[in-house]
Amino acid sequence: MKPDWAALAPRDRRALIAVDLGAESCRVSMLRWTDGKARVELVHRFANNPRESDGGLRWDLNMIAAGLEDGLRKCARIATEGIRSIAVDGWAVDYVRIDADGAPLEDPFCYRDERTLAAEVSAHKKISPERLREITGIQLLRINTLYQLHADTLAERPSGVQWMNLPEYFLARWGGSRVAEYTNATHTQMVDLYRKVWSEEIFDAMGFAPGRALTIVPPGTVVGRLSGPLAGLEAFRDTVLIAPGCHDTASAIAGIPAVGNDWAYISSGTWSLVGTLLEQPRSGDAVKAENFTNLGAVGDRVCFHKNVNGMWLVRQCMDAWAAEGKAWKIEDLVKAAEAVEKPTGMLDVDDPDLLLAGDMPQRINRQRQAKGRRPMDESSAGAPAMASLIFHSLAARYAQVLKRIALHSGKELERLFVVGGASQNEFLNRLTAEATGLKVFRGSAESSTVGNFAVQLAVLDGDRDRVTGVFAENVSHWAELLVGVMA
Structure with missing residues (x-):
């Protein structure tokens, strides 16, 4: 309406x-x-x-x-x-x-x-x-x-x-x-x-x-x-x-058009903030061990969320491919990634090595080899497959974190609002919906x-x-x- x-x-x-x-x-x-x-x-x-x-x-x-x-x-x-x-x-x-x-x-x-x-x-x-x-x-x-x-x-x-x-x-x-x-x-x-x-x-x-x-x-x-x-x-x-x-971040979450107690959010950009709004902070050994945070929110609430890697992985790969002469546009890369076969063996996207700048395709392969998996093509020709792996791995990680959020908050989550620059990535949004089982809504890229x-x-x-x-x-x-x- x-x-x-x-x-x-x-x-x-x-x-x-x-x-x-x-x-x-x-x-x-x-x-x-x-x-x-x-x-x-x-x-x-x-x-x-x-x-x-x-x-x-x-x-x-x-x-x-x-x-x-x-x-x-x-x-x-x-x-x-x-x-x-x-x-x-x-x-x-x-x-x-x-x-x-x-x-x-x-x-x-x-x-x-x-x-x-x-x-x-x-x-x-x-x-x-x-x-x-x-x-x-x-x-x-x-x-x-x-x-x-x-x-x-x-x-x-x-x-x-x-x-x-x-x-x-x-x-x-x-x-x-x-x-x-x-x-x-x-x-x-x-x-x-x-x-x-x-x-x-x-x-x-x-x-x-x-x-x-x-x-x-x-x-x-x-x-x-x-x-x-x-x-x-x-x-x-x-x-x-x-x-x-x-x-x-508080303004970005305030920009989500949602009421009720059944929803979570991802503020998606270079990094992903995966969380929900609470009336009171959450503490305890498990919350601390899992590095969740409680930050002030608009409306006398608390942003309870966890920092997860995000489009940083893709951007760093794009920089590496551009250095060898292939400057991918993000929309073209997403489209190409969607067309390749679904990858097997997800990345640990929060591996500290993947938080560092430079040589991201090599860092990804280093993690794969450490887990006994075959290395991928690091060149720009292999970009669609590597991007697909990143998107599938992010969606899987979001699902893991959201399960913990549901546990710590006591909420029965049904809806997920994605805001920020990467909210326009419909492929990642679809993968996230499949991995989480939640109904995903795309918010504004300029949610703040x-x-x-x-x-x-x-x-x-x-x-x-x-x-x-x-x-x-x-x-x-x-x-x-x-x-x-x-x-």
């Missing part, structure tokens, strides 16, 4: 802007009401990569800001009806240290910087990894903010007055209050996931000053109004700033944008609790409507 936009469209028909910060590219998208119907378009996109400077791998903060503000100006030129709100989501864990006036002290480090190798070891001498996991409920990753802040301490870097994750930093830069949005805060490894506050025990153990961490607010918080030079543009008069699910807008619409619709933020059902309702209008 098509949505009745005449009944749903708000009286205030000004546009909305969603900013998605990505570790490879950043996007500025706009939702407009045309003939009473919502339309979403990508207005501006630019590449984003860290650079080596000042003794580490860092993000070029001024470049990112300039790119985003170029995008906002483009939106202002297009949306003559005016712009009602702006919300920002992005990758987690990285942060900006700011002075008393909110100005950055230096460009932020990238989570890939190797400074956290020593910091992780040192941090675990102050508080055990077991205790960290018990308090936070999340997977221990050396990229997490806790280890980065400790690396700053070890290097005696200027502490600044406060630190902010990047989405919240840009909201503050444009006039919003300085806050820490809940879904983003949970990925720092410093939030008591059961009490939903900063952990005093962790801060004390690490010697972090509590005052340098900002107040945690729920997703869907209006943090202020646009001010500064951008506010001088006609379209930006009285534009509010909203913290959505600032963690892009959908979730970002869905939260904004829920907030502007007045559907928000002061303590817990927007209600999950209302966000899902808007997501269902928006999935069909993404340009």
Whole structure:
């Protein structure tokens, strides 16, 4: 059934802007009401990569800001009806240290910087990894903010007055209050996931000053109004700033048009996040041993999921084949893979050797030979068969993980929503349906944008609790409507 936009469209028909910060590219998208119907378009996109400077791998903060503000100006030129709100989501864990006036002290480090190798070891001498996991409920990753802040301490870097994750930093830069949005805060490894506050025990153990961490607010918080030079543009008069699910994964899951208790998700791209939404975190020895994580979600929920390898395997193979002169297009490779005979002997896609870059066809054969299987053709001529093996193996792994999720969550799963860039791979979706026995639904390739807008619409619709933020059902309702209008 098509949505009745005449009944749903708000009286205030000004546009909305969603900013998605990505570790490879950043996007500025706009939702407009045309003939009473919502339309979403990508207005501006630019590449984003860290650079080596000042003794580490860092993000070029001024470049990112300039790119985003170029995008906002483009939106202002297009949306003559005016712009009602702006919300920002992005990758987690990285942060900006700011002075008393909110100005950055230096460009932020990238989570890939190797400074956290020593910091992780040192941090675990102050508080055990077991205790960290018990308090936070999340997977221990050396990229997490806790280890980065400790690396700053070890290097005696200027502490600044406060630190902010990047989405919240840009909201503050444009006039919003300085806050820490809940879904983003949970990925720092410093939030008591059961009490939903900063952990005093962790801060004390690490010697972090509590005052340098900002107040945690729920997703869907209006943090202020646009001010500064951008506010001088006609379209930006009285534009509010909203913290959505600032963690892009939280926004992506918020972009899934589902209610009920019978569904799971795969956020499918370079990596695959396989999980479900829960009311409360899950813990216990089995959960820890299997490396499941509990991250904050929109609607006072928890994203309970596991990281699984994904299109990384295919992309690395494609790079190897391109180096020998055969540059496959992904759509052609998928079609060719679908046409070959079904492979036997699945890969262990989460083998640590397959997480490394370079020589992926050789790495795959190394695993096969270690298991007593015949090696495959590593050349581009053998690409369809190797790609087919990867897709079948991913589907088999998804099925394994989803069985464990059903066990840990107590859910009887019937539906599986696939979002993200690889959601458009219908061959993999079909294999996943066959392997899991679940009904698979393809969501948006830009699910973070959908979730970002869905939260904004829920907030502007007045559907928000002061303590817990927007209600999950209302966000899902808007997501269902928006999935069909993404340009």
